[in-house]
Amino acid sequence: MQIDITTNEALAEICASAENQPFITLDTEFIRERTYYPVLALIQVSWPGQGPLLIDPLKVTDWDPFHVLLKNTDIVKVLHSSRQDLEIFYNQMGSIPQPIFDTQIAASMCGLGDQISYAALISKTLGIQLRKGDSFTNWLQRPLTDAQIRYAQDDVRYLPDAYDKLVALAKSQGRLNWIREETAAQLTNDLFNPDPAGLWRKVKKVGQLKEKDLVVLQGLAIWRDQKARELDKPLRFVLSDEVMVELAKMDKLTLDQLKSRRGIHPKFVQRHGESLQETHARARDLPRSQWPKLKESKNRGPSDKAEALADLAWILIKEIAHKANMAPANIILKRDLAPFIDATLSGKDTTKFAISHGWRKEMVGSLLVSLMEGRMIIKVESQHITWEELT
Incomplete structure (x- = not known):
């Protein structure tokens, strides 16, 4: 078994075939254990009358026809639990596809279960029990095994029929517009363009810090995110949360302190120590009026x-x-x-x-x-x- 689409010409051809479809179904496979941005390894697509097609992003170089398809607002893009898939497309295009029909959101709105898995969705809508597969596998290897290809195909093989079932159920319940409204509210470009000033809130054990140290953590969190993007490394590869909290507690940060800090490699200090030190000092000098608060001050509570x-x-x-x-x-x-x-x-x-x-x-x-x-x-x-x- 082989990947179907491995050339620019083949991709353009299938995009032309899909441009008049009412909807297409999509899924992706990716790896992101050692990178900031997910590394796209496979795209799966299908539509009514067209079985699963697998696209090889390691071979394809011209994505324009595919992006035109994703941006075509006359074609509904059907995905299950789509947030991570949409991040892939956002990174490629600078925006997410529109319109989107997320079958997980739809299932919860139709009473089929909250946060339902793809296998459970297919079972409940179509009565089909999917074969178990290993999702935690190396999707970047080539060639893919037959088991990998079957697993990837199954992720979109049944989505067209499941989508039809969900739409019919939603119409019978009078909830189709609810689903569209909720999907549009939950899945926006803002998901992948967060406010840098709020990144510190995601740091573990932030509750250990005093108010005066939160502003330092805020500066460090912005610096870490920028550096992780620049290096394309996970946040923890730049600075762990534990180190971030300890650095934020310091009144002043010196290069010697960085060199002696457990969890920071000497080469990291050599390359980035001065920049980190300057970030720490700037944040420490900010006036109290600019300090973030762990909990916003509350007005009078409810009566x-x-x-x-x-x-x-x-x-x-x-x-x-x-x-x-x-x-x-x-x-x-x-x-x-x-x-x-x-x-x-x-x-x-x-x-x-x-x-x-x-x-x-x-x-x-x-x-x-x-x-x-x-x-x-x-x-x-x-x-x-x-x-x-x-x-």
Whole structure:
């Protein structure tokens, strides 16, 4: 068994064949253990009437026809748990494909399970049990084994039929627009272009630091990310989180301290020590007004009335989610409920809450308004929660 597409001409040909399709399905295989950016090793694609085609990124050099296909807004791009695949395409094109239909998001919205695996999706939608394979394998080796090729093919072999099933189910439930809305909200270019000023929050054990040291960690985190991109190395290969926290605690950083620090190679200090030292010093000199905070200062908490209504509203939301076969947290996080109710009762702006928009508002919004205005009765009948809106 061999990879199907290994030349620019072959890729252009299949892209031309797909340009009038209503949708295409996509998957990727990549390696990123020793690099900052994922190293693309294989692309799988299929569409109605066309079985799996495997594209070899180690051979193809002209990606323009493929990118035109991905940017064609008349063609839906169907992927499962697509975030990492989209990162590949973002790195190639500077943007993610549009529009996207993520079958994992769709499955959760249709009541098939939250964070469902691809194998479980195919089982639930098509009744097919996929063969087990080893996903943690060297996709950069050539030639690929027959087992690798079969595994890769299966990742898109059944997606067209699963997509059709999900669309039909979503239409029958009146949730297709919900899925489109949620996918567009979750999968954006911003996922792959994070604010550098917030990178420090991802460092482990950040809670060990005093407020005056957080600003140093912030500077170090920005420096580390820039250096990792420049070297194309994982963050931990530049500086580990443990070292970052220890350096942030220091009032002043010297080259001798770097050389004696466990976890930092002498060659690293030789090449990057002065730059790291300057970054540390600049951050330490920043005024208190520019220091980041581990926890943003909070205003007055929700009122007692809002807290009480939130407890009651959570019962209602859980019952609605149960009937829809959805996780309540997909509608609203419990910790956000009391602040939302408090803002509503106080006549404040609630647009920052997702429940104020789109399908979430449609699903529970009017009910919550009735509850807050005292126009609802919640009761237990035959061991089930029921509710009635009063006119």
